[in-house]
Amino acid sequence: MTYNYDPELAEAAAQGVGGWPADLAAMRASFADRFARLPRYQSAIPLEVNDRTIPGPAGGDVPVRVYAPRDRVGQLPALVYFHGGGFVLNGVVDSDNEGRRIAAEVGALVVSVDYRLAPEHPFPAAFEDCYAALEWVAKNAAGLGVTADRIGVGGESAGGDLAAAVALRARNEHGPAICFLYLMIPMLDDRVRTHSARTYTDTPGWNRGIGEWSWSQYLGRGVPGTADVSPYAAPARAENLTDLPPTYLAAMQFDPMRDDQIEFAQRLLQAGINVELHCYPGTYHGSYLSDAAISRRTRADSMAALRRGLGMEHAGASQ
Secondary structure, eight states, rough: OOOOOTTTTTTHHHHTTTTSSSSHHHHHHHHHHHHHHHHOOOOOSSSSEEEEEOOOGGEEEEEEEEETTTTTOEEEEEEEEEEOOOTTTTOTTTTTHHHHHHHHHHHOOOEEEEEOTTSSSOOOOHHHHHHHHHHHHHHHHHHHHHEEEEEEEETHHHHHHHHHHHHHHHHHTOOOOOOOOESSOOOOSOOOOSSHHHOOOHHHHHHHHHHHHHHHHHHHHHHHHHHTTTTTSGGGSSSOOOOOEEEEEEEEEOTTTHHHHHHHHHHHHHHTTEEEEEEEEETTGGGGGSHHHHHHHHHHHHHHHHHHHOTTTTTTTTO
């Protein structure tokens, strides 16, 4: 197909078409190298960044990286953040720029979760790690210097799936209160039902084939699309979206997951949830990491939404 990419993204889009490497180890090494080559985020304020482990499910530990403004005054809001990578790639080191950006520009404490990856650890491993992180932040809010009623959850791509799933469980089980749900290009649906999911077979960053493969790694071969998939694995399957937190959702025009995201936002609106939805023209999955003007605008919009959602409208600096 022919896609009307933003002119600043067209060259990178042409280079990004294709699948992921068949060898998982090679794929992970390739993506780690790609993220390592990204320019390091330069914070306008001093930050404290610490790696630690927290109690996880079944007595295990979950590694997290905690970011906070060094010269904090009073208590901060918190964002429990889940990185992207199709459930199979990346870790907190690869999302380090985003953790730093949110801490610096929003003025929040960020707990970035190094959840277990598929296929070695299929669903519900990552989901359980992420929910454990939310519980830990809520339980230890005072010691972390966090305001207990200003804890948000969010993530990008697979991390957006995990954030929405964590919000569903917290609602269903009367768990920790979540004040804001931040969904950047989220994976939400395993069923390949929508127009964009079915037809975008040759888009950069993500395409139908990559999506089908990724879901099979997370859920198990032959499971995606069947009736037994839990809404905690694919939040678009949740029948009831009432009483979820106010939500920000960013979609990219030429992303196979675009229509899933728009439909989810529409269902949230129909359920009475306050939703801010952006769909950025000429973009593709992951393009917001570039230095194109549309990508800078995407990042600025998302940081502004986080400031509003976490009650920090006047915090942070423009970047």
